Every structure is written in structure tokens, then in C-alpha cells.
Amino acid sequence: MYKVLIVDDEIFVRKGLITIMNESSLQFEICGEAENGEQALTLIEQLTPELVIVDIRMPVLDGLELIRKVKTEHEHQPLFIILSGYPDFSYAQQALSYNVSEYILKPVDEQELAAALKKIAHTLNQKQLLSITREKPLVETVIESLLQTEPDDQVMERIAYALEIPLSSSYTYVIAEMQDMLPQGEIDYMPALKASLQRYFHHELQTLLIHVRTNNQYGIIVPELWMDERSRTVRGNYINMLDTLERELETTIALFIGHKASPLKQIVLSGASAEKCLNYRFAAGFKGIYIADELLGLPLYYFDIDEGLHSKLIYEVEANNQQGYSSVVDAMFTMFQERHFAPGAVTNTMRRSMIAIINIIRQLEGDENNLHWMAELLNWQLKYRNLNQLKQVFQHFIGEAAEYISKKRGGKSEGNIEKIKKYIDGHYRENLYLKGIAADFDMNPVYLGQLFRKTYGAYFNEYLLTLRIEEAKRLLRQTKKRMYEIAELVGFQNADYFATQFEKLENMTPTDYRNMMIDNK
Template sequence: MYKVLLVDDEIFVRKGLISLMDWSSMQYEICGEAENGQQAIAMIEQLKPDLVIVDIRMPILDGLGLIKHVKEEGSHRPLFIIVSGYHDFAYAQQALRYNVSDYILKPVDEDELRATLKKLASTLDKNRITTFTGEKPLAESIIETLLQTEHSDEAVEQIATVLNIPAASPYRYVLIEVQDLQVDGPSYLPKLQTLIAERFNNQFPALPINVRGYSQYGLLIPQSLASIIQAKNEQEAYMELRSMLEEGLNASVSLYVGVQVNHLKESTLSYTAAVESLNYKFTIGGSGIIFADDIQGQALYYFDVDEELHSKLIDQIEENRCEAYEETVALIFEQFQHKRFAPSAVANTITRSLIGIINSIRKLDGNEEELELLSELLDWQQKYRNLQQLQHIYMQFVQEAAAYIARKRGEQGKGSIEKIKKYIDTHYTENINLKSIAAKFFMNSVYLGQLFRKTYGLYFNEYLLSLRVEEAKRLLRQTDMRMYEVADKVGFQNADYFVTQFEKLEKMTPTDYRNKMLGKN
């Protein structure tokens, strides 16, 4: 798409031009509107339009003044079309002096403007592919333009000539992702260029590599790759190509292979397919290669992991059960691959678990920023490009977080356990249990049980039962309450259960105890 800036002091003229035709069908898009030349100067520098359609008469700075300024002082120099309500030869002469592409009278005729835009598209095509450093074309810029913009047959032939490759030939666009865990590391482009030239035995000396950022590089590869590499088939050829790149770059490499196209002008289709294949990056097995042909029709999973699995992981981390959370993390990452999680779904799952862990830390008055690996996990999408890398750093973070939570709970537990015991001593006649008390004091129930036993030498339930039985004994001695009334008074919901537990502890039934105290035995 070529970007167009409209400059006219009449808003209705600008809106009329926008609605006059289907701009996108002619490979143009309106990128902005300005109401005078002064405003347009700033917008040209900011938006970098390919074409400016400007009224000749405007307040502050007119169309000719704008063109003069851009031609003489501007760092970006688009093409210009002048529209005017005045058929003035003097204006036309001045416009021609500034190499204005066309001069159109108002009201603008759709057919006339369409013809002008069609003619300018050819000029813009040529401008894009004839950027030179001295006499040498910038192949990378040219291939980028080829892949991202539709071109006329004439423009594609020019590109093929400049790159010294055949236009009418099958190609695949291949995205090479170097997985080096570096955001701002060194460029691999020089090494890649050398490796590709050597591997192809200079049969395709002009194969251009375009840089996509984050250690991603794109390459248009001819269908004859298998015969050049002397492989049995195309899949084997790409496996060998990947092995060669990993050895030469001394880093892990993944390949995303676009669909085959039969002409250079169709290369955008292969490029788009390769880029879309990136969404399947967490489904790659050991091969490290995704063919766009193989994933067609395979739906990606865009949801989170099961709530039960998420909750289990947080509990295991809080309880610092190493083997358990390692198993759960492994299960989560298996789901990423087997359910074909989209990158966004993986990101949501990781973020959700981070939030859960941070909440656990804050409940213990901890500070998550004390975790060394937190920042690493927050920015993981810029560095960790495959499932193995991500699982490794995620597991390290989980281990660090679990140890930190255990340490904080130990610090907090020393003071908290006394408060909890006092609470039990005061409320033992109520319907309380370990889980409800743990929730009240923002603690994990398993940990609370362990801490209570470690501090007081007996289990929580044993201590609670002893308190209730002691109070029951007092009531049996001092009152004539019935057994079910005594049971209810000391916190038992069931009288039969009260009798069983009393006998278990005292080696006699409540009735026997009362009779004994009354001297009836």
C-alpha cells in the first residue's frame, strides 16, 4: 500500500476525495489529512506519505509554498498532485518547476484521478526498487518491498532483474529464527549471508536476506533446494539446512517455511504463510521446522489452562512441594504443545500464574521484586522463542518463588502461630477447623498444620479435641446438661461422635465419667 496525505482547507473537499473511489483497490491508503501547508509539513515528516494531494490555495501556507519547502528543506520527499479550482497557467508553470506529478482541476473527476494514480503507481514502484548505494542496489530493502506490497508485472520483472533471479520460478519464503536469548545481541546477517552463499555453491549468489528483528531473518528459497543440497526430498533438505545454520551460527534455529508459489509476484503469499506459521511455534516437536502446508486447517487453542491445574500449581508452590509443582509445570507445558496453544494463550497462562504467585507473596507481606527472575519472566516474549527455553526459565522462577514463599511464611509463622493458638483457645466451642482458620489468617492449611505440630508437638485436631473434651468434663462435673447439650456446647455437631471421641481420649464414656465424679461407680 502507498500512503496518501490529503491537504485542503475545506473539510468537505477532503472527505469527498476519500469517498470518491476505493483507494485500497489501487494499492493506496489515506494516512492523514491537513488543513493547511504548515500543518502538512509536520505530518509529512511524521507519516512519511508516498503521495501528497494538495490544494493550491490555502491560508497560512499555500500548496506551492508547501511543495517548495519540502523539495528544498524536507528530509522526506513524496510525490505531489495539485488540485485547484483555478485554471491558471502561471500556477501550472510554477508547479511544473517543482516537478509536480499532476495538476487536476476541481471538481475532481474520478476517472481522471484514477488514471493519474495508476500512472503514479508505476513511478512509486520504480522508486521503491531503485534505491542505490553508488551503483549497488539495496537487496534487503527491495525484497522487503516485494514481500509486503503487491506490484505490477513490470515492477516484478524489474525486481527480478535487479536481484538477478528468475521471476517465473517456484519459491518458498523461509523465516529463520535464531534462538539465542538475546534482545539486543549481535546481528547474524553477515554470518547468514556467508553460510547461504557457501551452502548454495554460489548457484544463487543474489538470494537476498531480509531482517525482521529479534534475530529473525527471511529468505526466498528456490524450489530446487533439495537438488542443490543433494537431499532425497524437500523436507530432508530443510532439515539439513537447519542443521547447517545451527552449526554455523552456534545457536538453536527454527525454520518457518511458507507455501510454495510459482512466480516472484506471488511471494507475498508465501511470506504471509511463513509469518502466520510463527503462531504455531509452541507446537514444534524436536524437528524445529514448521511447514505452512502442514498446519493448514489446524486450529490453534486460544484459551487458558484448566482452572483446576492452575489452582493446583499455586497450592503446590505455596506448600513448597517441589516434586509436585515440577510435575504440574511439565503437564502445563505438555498442554501448550499438544493442544496447540497460540502464543497469546501461552502468554495469558504465564501471566495468570505470575499474578497468583505475586498475590501469595503479598499475603505474606513479601515483595515480589525481591525475586531475581521476575523481570526475566515479565519480558519472556522478547527472549524465549521456543517451549524448551520457556519451560526452563519458568521452572527456575517457580523454584525461586516457592523457596521465597517458604522463607517468608517461616518468618511470619513464628509470630502468627501464637495468635492462631489464642484464637483456637477462645473459639474452640465453635464450628472451626484447620481449613477455616488457615483462610482467616491467610495461610495455607497444609503448612499451618505442619507449623502447629512443629511448634506444640501435637496435631491441630488433637489439640482442638483436647480443649473440647476438657470443657465437656467440666460441664459433666458442674451441670446436669444432657449429653447432646454438652456435645453442642463444646463444638460437636453430632452427639454420637462426641461420645466416641470422648471415650477415645478418656478411655471411658461421658456417662461413665459423670457417674464416676458423682461417686456412683
Template sequence: MRSVILIDDEVFARKGLCSLIPWNDHGYQIVGEASDGEEGLELIERLQPDLVITDIRMPVVDGLELIRSAKEKNLTRSKFILITGYNDFSYAQQALRFEVDDLLLKPIDEDELTETLRRVSSKWEKAAVPAENENRRALLLERLLQGKAEESTAQEAARLFGFTRDAEFRYVIVERNDASSETEEEAALALEGWKRSAADFLAALGQGDPPMPFQTHNPYAFGFLADSGRLRAYAGSWERFAEGLVRHVSKAAADSSAVPRVYLGHSVRSAKDAAMSYRSVFESLPHKFALADQTVIFSEKTGSMPLQYRDLDPKWTDVFMESLEEHDVNAAHEAVSHMFAEFRDLRFAPESIHACISRFALGVAETIGKMEGNEAEVESLLGVLHWNKRPMTLSGLRRVFEDFVRDGSDYMASLRKDKAKGGISKVKLYIETHFRENISLKSIAKQFYMNPVYLGQLFRKTYNVYFNDYLLNIRIQEAKRLLRQTDCKVYEVAAKVGFSNPDYFVTQFEKVERKTPMEYKNSLIARS
């Protein structure tokens, strides 16, 4: 029995409606009455009736205002019938805007009221069938995908989903990638837009009536079971079907950076075996980096492509870190290119890619710490460390990583400049205490996190001497002391002042002193 409340400021009008028809015979029961819209709204909130029959013109709160208030309070369970004594089109327009279910003109006769109630009852019945079927379809799909479907379940699914006979089936996943700037709430809303776009696409192929339930796997991906009988527009080609789906959902992404990827599970000959396709499509998801240039990925192909759990060639770690510390943009770009080529060509597993990226990021953070900087100043660091929290293409990941490389390198360069203003004296002191070792402009620049060219220029400007000349002069002066005060051989002196090649030492000594080391030592003996 459907519950009804009557709202009219004229008591005789309400009593007349109560006695006009045998309400119970039509499946309705009057459970309350109100004399104005304000009282009626309170009654609606308290009784939650199935049907509200209200006059339009009433004191305090009129019928249209009553309905608007009920909608605002989310009292959407009730259906509304408006009664008016005015055959005014503007009232009908407003009634439509508030989604009123029917409109009655005074005076109301028995047949008109009975027919109106019949139409409203019909709306409930029509709404109940799709809702019941939708719940049943969702339950059937869940059973199919879990592998719990008997033949009878598959037959019922074929009827409810409208599957064609002798069709093959694939589970399809549509994934939104590279939407890194979205919040989870924004991503979920955007995914709903993609679902609507996909539903329109399937409906155009005849696979949307009855509508296929979508499975939401996370805020960035949804899936559905597709049957080959709907591929006539694509000459039965699953690949062309998937490409068409990509084009269609891409329209929904026109104002977004999101990039679609479509994955298709194994083809199965019966809906009863849909679980096999469902499992295989999830196994194909990690292969998108190895198949970076493919928008559509089939599980049959990925099944013969084992992923590799490995590390990068160590040389790229050294090249990468060195290029960042030297602020060499071209060298850093080349290193990143080689790294990502290895990720793709050697079929790195996503876990291995994440480990490599994280190691580089943490290495940069550690270097910044040694330079007495704050890694939090590099805002893109967190994005690189947590990139795997959202789906990304390989090219999208590379853009994120390159942004981090640029930010990290720029920050280290700014730290170097700050340190260089008061640090050149430390470089000079380092030379004077380590000249006996195998040092060079490049090795010292690395030690002090400075660009070698910049360090050389700064040293020349500060001390009015070239770095190499200063280092050579210190070494030669120490060599002369050893020749004067010890009986070391020339090759021993060379080693003690940082020359690994005695012949080169002799050449450099002669360049500075205009005589060889032996000539210098002999001249000392001659004076004795």
C-alpha cells in the same frame, strides 16, 4: 554535474589544476578552493561536495587528518583523491586505511587526471545500479507478499531475484527464541548477525546473487522468499534446506542462549502467489508449542492441527500451589512436568498457555501477600508474567517458569521461618479454638503456610508434646466435660469434639482415660 573542491596550500598548484582540463566536459564543476585542511574541512561541511581533491602535506591540518576528521563527522557523501609529491608506500597504506578513492603523484598531467576522474565516476555509476536494483527488489518483494503482483511483476521479480524456471516458492521465517536476557537493542544487533549468516548460506546455494531482500518482522525474526531451484545441494528437499539453514545460523548463536526455529509457508508454483505462502507461514507460528520437539515447522502440517483454547486440569493447580506452600521441590517439579506435557500434547494455544502461567504466577503473588511478604522480592515474577513479549520455545518457557517456582517457593519458605519464630503460639491458640472441627497437622500447616513436618517438630520442641497428642488431649478433656455436664449420647459427644467416627472416638478416649466414655459416665453416676 559533480561538484568538486580543491585543497592545497600552494595557490599556483590549485590554479594549475583548475586550468589543466575542461572540468565541465568530464561532468565536474569546481565549486570551491581552500589553502589548508582546517579551511577545507569547513568548506566540506558547508558545501557537501561530491569530490574532494586534496594535497597530503599542508600546514595546520594535513590531507590525511582532513579525511579522518571528515569521516568522524560522518561526511561520507564526498569521495577523496589525495595528491602527493612523495612516492612513499606508507602514505598509500594510510590512504587505504581511510578509504581514499584514488592517489595522484605530482606533477599531475592531463591524461592521468582525466583517467582518475573517469575511475571515480565509474564507482558512482556502479554504486547507483545496485542501490536502484535493491530498492526495486524490495518494492517487488513487498508487492508479491501483499498479493498485488501481476504476471509482469512476477516476471520482473524472477529476473531481478534470479529465480529459476519452473520453481516452487516458500516464504521462510527464521526466529530467535529464548534470548530473554537481551535488551531489544542487543537482540536487534544479534538478529543482524543471523541475517548475515543466512545471507552467506543462501549465497553458497546460489540464492544470494543477486541478494534476496530480508524482511525484518520484529527484533527477533526475519523472513525471505526462497525458490526450490536453489535446493540442488539438498536434493530438492525443503526440509534438508531448512535444517542446513538452522545449522548455519546456529553458528552465529554460538555465544548466545538463542535457539533457532525455522518456519516454512505453503509451497506455491508461482512467485505471483507468494502472498499465500506468506500468510500461511504466520499462521504456523503459534504451533511451535504443540510441535515443541521440531526445529523446522511446515505450514502444511500445522494447517491440520487446530490449537485448543482451554484450561489445565484443575487438580494440577491444587497440586502446584500446595507443593509451593509446602516447599516440596519434587512435587512442584512433577506438577510443572505434567502442566507442560498438557500444553504440548493437548495443543494449547499460546494465549491459553499465557493465561495459565499468569494465573499461577498471580496465585503465588497473592499467597505471598497473605503471608505478609512482598512479591517484588521474587525477581523472576515479572519474567513469568511477560514471557510472551519475546519468542520462546516450550522448553525455554519451562526453564523460566521453573526458576520462578524455585524462587517463589524459597521466598515463601523464608517467610514461614520468620513467622514461625513468633507464630507457634498462634498455632496453639488456633488448635484450642478449632479442635471441634476436622483439623489436622497438615491442614493447620497449610493455614499457617508452614511445612507440616517442620510445624510438628517446632510444636514438639516448643511445648514438649507431640501435636497429635496435644490435640487428642484437648478433645478428650472437652468430651469428659460434656459427659459430666450434659446428657449427650456418646456419638453426639464424639461429633462435638471433632470425631466423625464414634467408634474411633471411643477407642481414643479409652487410650487416654483407661476406660470407655460410658464407663466414665457410669462411674460418675455411681459416685452420686
């Protein structure tokens, strides 16, 4: 928005102008009002408006004298619109000699003022682009404008001339990401980054096209003519640049390199391709250099890790088996790289593992907030920006969670499994479920099921069925009880289901088994 100062000795004229401008939907906002030229001089110095709308006749200091003083004595030079109730050519002629932008007669016509404002907005826009200096804010504004649209050739010529960069060169947009494991903005790398790049390119006095992005990233527009011709490949060039930057800035850095753009005004396409490279940050084998020409044809993986791998991780955590869960974490992170997991898929995997572990902790009446690494992993995207950093945080979290779960359970997991087996042996005739037993023994049902199988070589349901069928066989041999009575005595609620399960395990019906036993006698 451009700031506007209204100067008129009539309050109702000022308020009328303010109303018109507020309804104009243009790039202007009222920053102040003055009722004479002397007040206006002070406000112009304090508020630095881009536009001053001033009445030509006022007490103390009139409009023309105000303009003359600003033009000759002030550093800040706003544009002026003069309002006049006098259609006198001499006034207009004098105003034009001061390069006044518009001369509007009172009473002010809304359409005429709107047209004048539109024309001035265009002038100010062009002035902002065409008056580039080497000051940081304006250079960054220009870069961000170039990344959003393609300016016309005249504007591009002025930009190239002002910044002393070759217009004919090809350009590449590069995102330099500081992977320092610190929150955004903790360290301002801009001065050191700029100095290092100027030395690297041998352009110490050259203004760089560099701007600050989010997530500890800096965007750089690199002229092809500046690159080292001794490197035979694009990757070789950027490896040299990365080595220099990491050595001089003393931190880990990744470079995401867009497609080459020619001419400069098409840098928006290079910027878009560099952005897409960020999605490949977890792919294998790129060692801090991510080049659009190499990556963007590779398919990204947007799904979760395999269910078996997830279940194994949770089991090893509950077992507090360091070697086991470390092996699973290694396998997970290898999968991230080899399948080119998208950042969203990695995030979902982290979240899924955390939720499962949090549920276990809560079942044990623990508090996941007691884990130091919990908060770090929850917000990992804000600090940990490559796969090695994320893996370290995840390993710390998994190890800490495993220890915490073991302590909450009293370290009795292995001992408890024997108690659980004895409990099943003594209560198999009852209506038993794995979830109910797990709750009674403060264990996660998935973990209990896997631990039971690991210890006894059979799944819980298989073992329970075997106990029930063995007892049923005894009753069939030694009693004359009916089938529905035997089914109920060994824990089956339904006689038909009992018969089906018996036949499945023994390859004969319960009746055939009883008859076979009678015949054998």
C-alpha cells in the same frame, strides 16, 4: 503518501490547490510551496517530491524552463502537472515534449484535477513496483506487498526480471526467528543472515527476498529451485539450512515454514500458513523446524493445566520443596508439548501461577517486586521464544519465590503445623475455619490444608469433625445434657446438622448412641 510541491506566483492559487488536494482523499501530501521556478529548483532537490504542480508563467524562472532544468540537470525526476491560463497550442506542445503528465487550464476545475491526480497516483504506484532495485527498503516493500495481495502477471514478470529470480519456480515463505533471549532489535541479524543464506544457496551475488518482521523474526521467500536436491525430504532441507544458520550466526534459531506456493504471486497463502505455524512453537518433537504441511492438521490446546497440577505446584512452593516443585514444573512443560498448548494457553498458565504466588507473598506482607525473576517472567514473550528458554525462566522464578516465601515465614512451616494442630485441639469447640487459622499463622489456606493432610493423614475438616464427635460421644455417655446443648458445646451452631454429621461418622444417631451406652451398663 506521495509528496507534492506547489509552484505558482499567486498565493491564492497555491492555497486553493492545497485545499483541493487535502480534500481529494488520494495518496498525496503537500510538502512545500514556491512562488517561482528558482525557489522550486532548490525545494525539489531538498524535498524530493514525487509530483510538482507548476504554473507555466512565473517571474525569474517560468514553468517550462523549470521542467527543462529538472529533466536535464537533476538526478531526482518528479512527475509534473502544468497549470496555464493560456490555451495556446505551442505551450502545450512544448510541455508534452518534456513528458509532462497533465496540462490543466486555469481556473482549475476540481474534478479535472482530481481525475489527473488519480491517474498520476496509479502511475506512481506502478512505478514503485516496476522500478525495483536491489536496495533493502524497496525489496522489503515488495515482499510486504506480496504478502498482502496478488499482483497481476505484468508486475510479477517485472519483479522476477529485476530481482533475477525464476518466475516459474514454486516458492515458500519461511519465518526465521532469532531465539537469542534478547529484546527485539538488540542485534541486527540482517547482514549476517543475508550473507549466510547467499552462501548456503550458492547465490552470493543474488538479491534475497528477505525482510524484517517483529519479535526478532525475519521473513524469507525461498525459491524451490534453490533448495538442495540431495536432501530427499523438505524437513531434511530445512534441517541443513537451520544447522548452517545457527552455526554462522552463533545463536538459536527456529524456522516456521509455510505451504509451497506456485506461482510467486500466490506467496500470500504461504505467508499465512507460516504465520499459523507460530502457534505450534511449544508442540513436542519438531526441534526448531515447524512445517505447515506437518502441523496445521494437529489440534491446538487452548485451556489451562489441570487444577490438581496447579495446586500441587503452589503447595510445593510454599513447602520450599525443590524436588517437589521441580517435578511439577517438568510435568507442566511436558503437558505443554504433548497436548500442543497454544501460546495463549501457555501464557494463561504462567499468569495463573504467578498470581497465586504473588497472593501468598502479599499475605505475608512481602513485596513480589523483590524477586529478580518476576519482571523477566512477566514479559517473557519479548525475550524467551522457545519452551526450554521459558522453562528455565519459570524454574528460576519458582525457586526464588519459594525461598522468599520461606524467609518471610521464618522457615517455620513444618514447625508451625504442630502448633496449628495443638491450637485446633484446644479450640475445636469454637467456630473454626481453615482460612482464619491460615491467616493467624501467616499461611496460605490451600497450602495449610495440603500440609495438614500430608502430616496427619486427614483433611482439616475431617480432623475437626472427628474431635467434635469424640467430645460429643463423651458428653452423651457422661452427662444428661440435651442434644442442642451438646451440639453447642462441641462447636455446632445447629443441632440438626450436628445429628447429621454424627450419624455420618458413627452410623447411628446421637440418641441411639446414648441409648446403646445406657443399655450396655
